[in-house]
Amino acid sequence: MATVHRMKEPSGKLSSKYYAFFRVPTSDGGFKQVKKTTGHTTKKEALAVANQLEREALAEAGASDKHAEAILSKVREAGELALKGRLNPAHARRLIGEIMEVSGQGSLKERSCREWFSEWMKDKEATTKIATVRFYRSTTKDFLNFLGERADNHLETVTSADIRAFRDSVIANGRTGKTANHKLKCLRSIFGDAVKASALLQNPASSVKQVNEDDSTSREPFTPAEIQQLLESSPNVDWRGVILLGAFAGLRLTDCAKLKVGNIDLERQVLRFMPRKSDRKKKVLEIPLHSELVAYFTENPPAPFAANPLFPTLAKVSTSGRNGLSSRFKDIMNAAEIERHVTRRTKDGAARETASRSFHSLRHSFTSMLAKANVSEEVRQKMTGHTESATHQIYTHLELETLREGVERIPGVSVG
Template sequence: MASVARQKGSDFYYAFYRVPVGIGENGETRWKLLKKSTRKLKYDDAMVEAKALETNARAKAGAGDIKAKQYLRILEDAHGNALKGTLNQATATAYLSRIMEIAIGLPLVSYTIESWFREWLGYKSSINRSAGTIVRYTGVVESFLNTLSQERRASPLGTLGMNELVAFQKANKEAGKSSTTVNLAIKTLSMALNRALELGLIKTNPAKGFDKVTSSKMKKDVFEPGQVAKLRDTASGDWKGVILFGYYTGMRLGDITGLSWSNVDIQCEWLTFVDRKTSKQLQIPLHPMVTRYLKEQVRPSDNSAVFPSVHGKATSGRSGLSTSFATIMRNAGISGKQIKAGGVEGRSRNTLTFHSLRHSFTSALANAGVPAETRQKITGHLDNKTHQIYTHHDKQTLKNAVDLIPTI
C-alpha cells in the first residue's frame, strides 16, 4: 500500500509505493520500490495522489499480467500432479491458498472438522465462559468427534453433512440420554457451526433447523416443610445452611455454594448475586430463618466463602454435590419416585433432588397467597434479559412475601 512522507529540503509530500517487475524462480512476485513527489502540501491530499500514482504505475507495469502468469504456473503444477496421481485434498488446498495469497495478499484459511470444533472451544474459553459451560461444550464436541472416523475428522469443515449430525442425535437417543441432553448437544454443535458461517468458512449450517427431540417431561416433586426440617437435621456442617438457602431463597445449588460474604447484607436482610445460568444479577430477600443462621456463622472477611466446605465444588458427577445431597436424603429416609431411563447411558432419575427445593420455595410462596408476578421476581423468572433494580417499596413487598413462608 502507498505511503507518504516529507523529504528534507522540500515542502511537498513524497509518495512511496511498489510495483511488480517480474516473477522469481519459485513463482513469487518481485517488487520495486518507487518514490515520487505528490506536489501536495497536505497529508490527506498527498495520500489521495499517492494511491493514484500507485494504481497507474501498477497498471503500466502489467500487474494483472504478472498475476495471470502466476495463476497459470500454479494451475500447470496442479495439472502435472493430477497426471501423476499425486493431486489430493492437501495439495489442492495448498494450491488454492497460493492463489488467494496472490489475489488478496493473504493465504487461505482452512479448517478440518476437528480443528474447527477445537478452535471454537478455544474461542469460547477466551471470552470468559464459565468453567462448567466449557466442560459441557467440550463433552459434546468430544462425543461428536468420536462418532466420526479419523478420515472424516481430518476432512474439510465444509464437507460436514446433516446426515452425520442426525446419526449423532440418534446415537444419543438410543443411549437413553434425556431429550434435554440430546437437544443441548445439537444446539452446541449448531453454535460452533454458526460461528464458522459468520466467518465465511462454510456456506450453510447443517445443524440449523433440527427438530427437537421431545419426551414426556418428568414432573419434579416438592418437599413438604417437615421433610425440609428432617433434611436440615440430618445434614451436618455447611449442608445445614445450604438446605435452608435452597428452601427459603429458591437458589440453585451451584449459586448457593458459590456465595461469598460480600453477597450478603445481613443488616438489610438481602442477598445480591449473579445467577450462573442466566448471568443476571438477582436480589433476594432473606427469610428470618436464613438471617438467624447467618448471624450464627463466623465471617472471616467479605471475600470468604459462606459455605467453605462445599465452595467451588462441582454439582454433578459421582462425587458431586448433587450426589452428596442424595446421600443426605437417603440418611433422612426421604425418597422420591425413581424414573428408569432406557438405553445404556441413560440415567435413572429421581423426582426429588436438590432442585426440588427451588420448586418447594415457589410452592410455599403460592400456598401463602403470594401473587405469581411477585414469585417470578423473587426467583428471577420475570425477565431473563435485564437486571432487577428494586425500589424501597418493591423490596418491602418481596421481603413481606418471603416472610410468609412458615419456619421449620
Template sequence: MASIWKHPRSRYWSACFTDASGRQRKRSTKETDRKKALKIAEAWEKEYRVTRTEEQTRKVFAEIRREIHGETTLDQSIEQYLQEWLTSKKKEISGATWSKYEYAVRHFCDWLGETREKDLSALTPALIRRWRDALAEKLAAKTVNNALKVLGVALGQAESSEQIERNPVSKVNSLKLDTVTRPTFTLPQLKRILSVAKGEWYGMTLAGLYTGQRLRDIATLTWGSVDREREELTLITSKTGRTVGIPIASPLMDYLRKEPTPIDGGVPVFPDAYRTVVEQDRTGTLSNQFYGILVNAGLAKPRSKKSTGTGHSGPRERGGLSFHCLRHTATSLLKNAGVSEAVAMDIIGHDSKAISTLYTHIEVDAKRQAISKLPDVTSGSLSSGQQ
C-alpha cells in the same frame, strides 16, 4: 453412465455405477422392476457424482488458498478442526461451560468413528441429525439441544472463515423440549434431609429452600449480601445476571444469626462450598455431596461406580431428586400458600428476561409477607408462618 444388470439366478436387478472415487460399483437394488431399478442406479451415481464434485471443488479451493497463504486449515480433519476450536475457546469461557463444550465435541467425534478423519465437507445435515437422535436416546431434549448448539457454534465459525460453504447444523431442527413434572420435596422429606445434613450443608439446604436460588449462587454467597438488620438477602444470579432481593425467612435467619459475622463483607457464608466452586469453576462436586445426603436420608439410591463412558463432565441421566429440586419446592410452596405468580417469580428469579423485567416492581413488603407463609421445616409441627 449408470446401468443395470441381473444375474441369471437372481430375481433382483443390480445397479452398476461409478462412486465418488471413480471406482466401478455394483449393488443390488432389491427391485424386480427394470425401470425402477434403473432409476435407483442413476440416483446412486448422481449422488456420488455430486459428492465427488464437492470434494474436487474443495481441493482446488484449498490448493489456491495454499498457494496464496501457505498451509491452510482447509486440510484439517473434522476432529482436528473441532479440537483446535475447543482449545481456542478455553480462555474465552468459564470452566463449567468449557466442560460442556468438551463433552459435545468428544461425544460427536466418538460417534463419527472413522468419519472424523475426513475433512469438514463430509459433514451433512443428515449426519448431524443422526447424531442428534443418537444423543436423544439417553439424554433429555434440553441437553441434546445444548450439545447441538455447541456444534453449531463451532461449525458456524468454519462457515465464517470459508472452510465450509454452509453450516450443516443450521439445517437441523432442535428437539421439542420434554414436558415433565419437575420433582419437589415433601415437608417430611425436607426434615429427613436436615436431620442428616452436617456442617455447611444444613445452612445451604435452608438457603436453597427459603430463597429458591441455584446451588452455585448459594455456595458463593458472601456476608456482604446479607443484611441482618433488615433481614434481607441481595445477590446477582450467576445464570441471568439479575439482581435479586429476598426477605430472609425466619428459619434461615435463625441459622445465620448463630454464625459469626466477619468485618469483611467478601467473606463467604459457606467457606468450604465457596472454595470448591472457585477452584473447580463448577458445582459437580457439591451436587454429588448433596446426592450423598439424599442417600443418607433414604431418598435416593447409591450411584454405581461403574463407568458410563461420559466422564465426570458429561451430563447426568435425566430425572431424580437433586439440590435444584429445592428451587422447585420453594416455587410450589409459595403458590400453594396463595402467593401470586408475580411475587413468587420475583422471589425465585425467573430465567426469562421478559418476565424478570415484568416483575421488577414487586414491593419488599409483598415479598416479606409471601416468605412468612412458608412452613418452618426446622420445627416439629411444620406449621406455616412460624417465626
C-alpha cells in the same frame, strides 16, 4: 498480453518511441496496469521487448507462463477425474491446495473435525463464561466420541445425517429433548464458525431440525419432611445452609455456593444478591430471610469480612463434574434415602409421568410452599426474580414487609 503504443509528449506531439502496456497480478488477488518504455521506434521491435518485459514482471509476481501451465495442468486433472466419475472431496482439496501453492498463496490448511473442535474451544475458553465453556466442552467431547475414528477425518466429511444421528443419540441415552436441542445449537455454532473461517463450504448442522421438547423431564418438589431428611443427612454446616437457602429462599445451587458474607444483612434480615443466570441484565434480588435462615445464621455467624465466601468449603467447587456440587447433593439424597425419580399422575389423572429431583427441586419447593400458604402470584414472582432495573432496586419498607409476610407464612422444619 502486452500491447505497445506511442504516447503524447508534454508538447502534444506523439513520441517517437513505443511504450509497453500489460497487467500483472497483485498479492490481494487483483491486477495492476504496468506502463514501461521499450526504447524502440519500430512497432515490431517494441512488441518483442514488451512481451519480454511482461514475462519478467509475471515471473516476479509468481504468475509466469510456467506457473500458468502448472495451474492449467491441475485444472485439466480435475476435469479428467470428473469425467471418469472419480472426483471426490479428497481429490478436490488436494488439487486446490496444489493450485494455491503454485500461485504463491501458500498451502491449503486442512483441519480434521478433532482439530477444528480444539481450535474452536480455545477461542471460546478465552471469550466465553466458564459455565458455558463447560457445556461446550462436554458437547464437543460427546460428538467426537460419537464419530469415533471418523473424528480425525477432514471436517468436510461430517454430514447432516451425522448431526441428526447424534441429536437422536442424546435422547436415546436418556437426556431430554431440550438438552438435545441445546447440543444441536452448539454444533450449529461450531460448524457455522468453520464456514466463516473458510475451513468448510457449508454448515451440515444448519438443516437439522430441533426435536419436540414435550419430553423434557418435569421437576418434583421436596416435601417438608424430605427437606428435614436432607438437612439431617448434610455432611457439614455449609451444606445445611445451602439447602436452607434453596428451600426457604429459592436460590439455585451455584448462587448459594458463590454467596459472599456481604450478601447477608442480618440486621435487616434480608439476602441481596445477583443471580448468575441474570448477571448480564444486572438483576439484583432482595429476599427477606425466613426464620429458619435467621436461626441458622445466628447459630453459625458468618465471617466478619464482607468479601469472604459465605460457605467456604463449597465456594471453589464446580457445580458440574463427578465430584461437583450437583453430584454431592445426589449423595446427600442417597444418604437421606430420597428417590431421585418419582412417578406421578398427570393433571388429567389418566397417564403417569416420571419427574426427577435435584437441588433445583428445592426452588420448586419454595414456590410450592408459598402457593400453599396463599401467597399471591405477584409476590411469588418477586421472590424468585423481580426487577430488570439497570443496576438494582431496593424495596420500600412496605414492599419488603409484604414479601416478609409471604415468607413467614411458610412453615419451618424441625432440624436436630
